[in-house]
Amino acid sequence: MSIKFIHTSDIHLDKKFDIKNFSLKESEKRRQEIWDTFDEIIKTAKKEEIRYLFIAGDLTEIEYINFNTLIKVAQKFKAIPDTRVVIACGKSDPYNINSLYEYIEWPQNVYVVKNTDYVEKLNFPDDNLCVHAMSWDNGIGNNKAQAIYDISVDDSKINVLLLYCDINSESDKLPVNVDLIKNKFDYCALGSRHNFEKIQRHIVYSGTPEPLDFKEGNEHGIIIGALGKKYVEYTFLNLAKRKFITRNIDLEISYSFNKILDLIKFSGDTFSNIKDYVRINLNGKVNTDVSMEEIENEAKQFFYYIEFEENYSYMNSEDKVYDHNDFNIIESYKLQFENNQDKLEQQAFKLGLEVLRKEKVVK
Template sequence: MKFIHSADFHLGMKFEKSSIPQSMSKIRRQRIWTSVEKLIKYSIDENVDYIFLSGDLYNLENFSLSDMNRLIDLFSRTNSQICIIGGNHDPIYKDNLWDMVNISDNLNIFKKDTLEKIEFDDTDVYGISYNKNNYDFMNIFDDLKLDKLKTNVLMIHSDLLNDNNCYMFFDQDKVNNLGFDYVALGHIHKPTIFNDKFVYPGSIEPLSFKEKGMHGAVIGSIVDNRLDIDFLDCSESNFNEFDYNISDKFSYYDLVGTLSKCLVEDKKNYIRINLNGQLEEGLDLDIDSLQESLKKYCEYVEIIDNTESNINLDKIYEFNRNNVLGYFIEETKNLDQEDPVVKRAINLGIKSLMENNL
């Protein structure tokens, strides 16, 4: 059988804590929809048997009934059997959006926070949904016996990277010994594989600078108990960041060249540049202007200024003994100026006072 495994769409996400301007949030939300549409188109073009969607398809507090109708309409356009579990961001409460719409015959939704089984001709799919926002260790597999004449798939929205958490952590060895052919995980936004068949597809669309690299879904097949999987890149965006040291000599075009290497063709590129090093004496970078000039190369660019000015404190103090700047330098003399945090704070303070002619 052929399948697609995806999770963590986070449709409706507001991006309220993002460093990226809120004015860009609407188009970023639409790009998540576009990525999901690509996934469904692939299922149609490739005649996929099953789509396993392992939770956090939407953010409950920001997802409307109209949004749900749009999602149901999209899912109805494929002949694939779609299996869905709820995650910690889209828990399936008693009064849930799935029960407020007419779902198509190909939708199979696990609504309980106990292990359930949905049977198909050649495949048994086991799943469990969140009915609340978090769960402790999940001991739900005792006495479970699989039909070894069929393909067996487990769907669970779980954090297996941290064993002290409240996101349906479970004993991998116990589940592995049960004989599942594939474990379709959700929750972790970076594509990750454990024990060959415990798989996180990652978020379908990168949501922040923490989510660098390729994003999309897992595509696979199980034939005669043999699992083969690959990755389907269906994201609209690419997030990347790099460090750039200006200690030797700052070159705008060298910076552009480094930035260009981080861009992915046919993607909306979001780039973060960490500027490090010590500015040569007399050089003062206008970060806002630099950021503005780099915008033409990508969708969004932000610069984190970690640079240090090459400041001669003694010389500055000599000409500013009797003003605020001089008093500030006097107060810093007893500080540990080798501490990078202290050093940066002093440099920023002096720079601010000099800019304001104090």
């Protein structure tokens, strides 16, 4: 008989967002959405009669979460008494003498892995299951991979590895050699990478249920499945309420104000524009007659959230003829920077050009 499980990690309850254009209100809203998705995980565990909920590190942002909020987490786990919740601690919620996890009265169905120097074995005889897990003890790094390689398993049991680590020998996030663990375990529930990633069929990163920044542009959710001895089947269940989407737009010097605005407005589908976080990478050349600041401000009304990476350069249109009235201070200013490719000077030019345009309007 197979055992139903959920594998999740990197939930980061009470995370503080440092995205450059996030307001305090948006940051608070996003924190609440992470809590809402955490609630969805609990509801799914109850509805699907999940036997084990594996959390592979970074359940919370321990630096910011408080005692009362952590009690709320414990109460949510208490609402699924038939689900065994096994928690390994990671870089953002390390387990040590100062950890609030130490002072919480966890429900009987919750198992927090306290060992940080060697692998703890959690045996569940009624399911013939053994969970092998180790927690972090600090938020800096972890080089205790040898403790993972030294694990001895009982081949008569279903063996699960629950670990916040990196399948990358160059990493400081507990680097693990996949060849040294792949034959020991029936399933490896890993955490630390924020995008879903299947290393091998039975060695998987669940990714964070809600994306946290623009580096995490894939689908986000949880892994739900069933496992047995030498057997695992699972699916990826998308739970994320929003996505972080990055789009690239290549500009040409011939593009007008309206042309560039339309390229931004129609760069994706309308649904994602009004729901998700969108970053536009603006590349190429822009005519100095076009105000990109005005375009960016105009574009904001068509998006739930939009920010811009300005990788373009301003250039004068070729063979422009000036008459007495056109050749004013703005045109003189443009000529000083004509064809300059230095990024810092281009940024200074953009700022100065917008200031001059405003001065002209005021006059």
